[in-house]
Amino acid sequence: MRLHLLAxxxxxxAHGYELKxxxxxxxxxxxxxxxxxxxxxxxGRLEKDxxxxxxxxxxxxxxxxxxxxLTGKGRDALTDWVDEPTEGPRVRDEFFMKLVLAxxxxxxxxxxxxxxxxxxxxxxxxxxxxxxxxxxQGNQVALLLIEGAMLHLQADLDWLERCQEDLA
Amino acid sequence: MTVLRTVNLxxxxxxxxxxVPAVRxxxxxxxxxxxxxxxxPSGSGKSxxxxxxGGLDIRTSGEIWLDGQRADTLSESAWALLRRKKIGFVFQxxxxxxxxxVADNVELPxxxxxxxxxxxxxxxxxxxxxxxxxxxxxxxxxxxxxxxQQRVALARALANKPALLLADEPTGNLDSRNTRDVLRLxxxxxxxxxxxxxxxxxxxxxxxxxxxxxxxxxxxxDDGRIARRRPGRGGAGEVIDLR
Numbered sequence: 001m002r003l004h005l006l007a008x009x010x011x012x013x014a015h016g017y018e019l020k021x022x023x024x025x026x027x028x029x030x031x032x033x034x035x036x037x038x039x040x041x042x043x044g045r046l047e048k049d050x051x052x053x054x055x056x057x058x059x060x061x062x063x064x065x066x067x068x069x070l071t072g073k074g075r076d077a078l079t080d081w082v083d084e085p086t087e088g089p090r091v092r093d094e095f096f097m098k099l100v101l102a103x104x105x106x107x108x109x110x111x112x113x114x115x116x117x118x119x120x121x122x123x124x125x126x127x128x129x130x131x132x133x134x135x136x137q138g139n140q141v142a143l144l145l146i147e148g149a150m151l152h153l154q155a156d157l158d159w160l161e162r163c164q165e166d167l168a
Numbered sequence: 169m170t171v172l173r174t175v176n177l178x179x180x181x182x183x184x185x186x187x188v189p190a191v192r193x194x195x196x197x198x199x200x201x202x203x204x205x206x207x208x209p210s211g212s213g214k215s216x217x218x219x220x221x222g223g224l225d226i227r228t229s230g231e232i233w234l235d236g237q238r239a240d241t242l243s244e245s246a247w248a249l250l251r252r253k254k255i256g257f258v259f260q261x262x263x264x265x266x267x268x269x270v271a272d273n274v275e276l277p278x279x280x281x282x283x284x285x286x287x288x289x290x291x292x293x294x295x296x297x298x299x300x301x302x303x304x305x306x307x308x309x310x311x312x313x314x315x316x317q318q319r320v321a322l323a324r325a326l327a328n329k330p331a332l333l334l335a336d337e338p339t340g341n342l343d344s345r346n347t348r349d350v351l352r353l354x355x356x357x358x359x360x361x362x363x364x365x366x367x368x369x370x371x372x373x374x375x376x377x378x379x380x381x382x383x384x385x386x387x388x389x390d391d392g393r394i395a396r397r398r399p400g401r402g403g404a405g406e407v408i409d410l411r
Contacts, residue, residue: 030407031407032407111389111390115382115389115390115392118207118380118382118390119380119390119392119394119395120395121371122371122374122375122380122394123375123394123395123396125371125372125374125375126375126376126394128375128407129351129372129375129376131407132348145407146407147344148407149407150371150372153371154370154371154372157371158369161207161208161209162209164209164384164389165209165384168384168389
């Protein structure tokens with residue numbers, strides 16, 4: 001989440017709660033709604049690393065609030081993040097390891113593992129369908145994110161089918 | 169009530185006197201209102217199974233029961249009649265009547281079944297609207313894209329509110345927006361009680377089903393319901409993986 005917060009702060013200085021709202025508004029229901037504590041912990045670490053700085057802003061009738069802004073070092077970190085290629089998704093290796101290794105021990109059979117995993121993926125897909133239906137149809141960012149998750153899941157299912165053909 | 173039942177259904181093709189088994193003993197039971205997705209690798213027998221259910225392919229042995237009636241032993245014409253009454257079919261090839269408009273293609277099955285023209289028209293308007301095809305109502309099939317023809321074929325198959333909808337890869341030619349229309353319509357007619365058996369690779373389509381049947385080498389290797397997951401933790405509301 002560090003770099004997401006830096007990117008938002010590059011736009012304008014903000015306090016923690018504003019950052020939470022900005023994330024939720026941008027990504028809609030596809031975002032795992034970070035709790036405010038997580039955001040403050042992350043901001044604290046960014047401050048310690050010199051990537052952001054906080055200033056206290058006085059408020060009438062309330063305790064001071066901390067407004068964070070990006071430092072030069074923070075801007076450099078952000079630029080590096082933007083400029084470098086992003087790692088692609090890896091194979092879901094935990095299931096594959098299970099698929100290959102578990103039958104060796106005699107505690108599971110591959111066909112049953114694959115069948116159970118397929119049902120699990122389809123249940124996830126159903127959740128994504130429902131999430132897409134619930135999402136504001138004007139929120140393209142959120143819809144694209146959900147579509148991306150669906151395409152990954154489809155690839156996982158296709159791969160499962162290949163495993164079933166060759167291993168089961 | 170059971171709409172469809174197969175007993176030890178087998179299909180063996182002859183390839184230059186070499187028997188090639190495509191479907192090897194399938195027992196399937198589909199209740200009224202149920203939505204069953206059939207999945208499996210290509211060559212696993214899914215399309216052959218569907219074609220036998222729809223009477224497009226003759227079974228080698230076994231039984232097919234439709235709405236309580238044994239179908240596979242009927243004469244060809246009696247089977248055709250039963251099919252027209254009970255089954256809506258979306259093929260991978262679309263079989264639209266080239267000389268008729270989209271609207272007439274969709275209304276035809278209902279009119280043949282003796283529905284009033286007013287009712288057939290209302291149903292057609294609802295289906296074309298649901299599939300974003302209203303503006304294409306007066307076009308000829310040849311003027312449509314592959315994806316549009318596929319959606320017209322789905323509308324036509326549903327025009328009659330058939331006892332059973334059979335569909336072979338109904339989203340095979342569609343982009344993601346048109347797929348969404350098809351998904352929404354399938355959920356809607358399913359909610360209204362439509363019985364559906366469809367073959368698909370598309371997990372978005374399969375995930376709408378009550379049950380998923382997996383085929384491998386012509387046999388059912390899995391047949392079960394897709395579990396309802398609890399919303400919340402670990403659910404799809406967390407599409408982004410925060411690190």
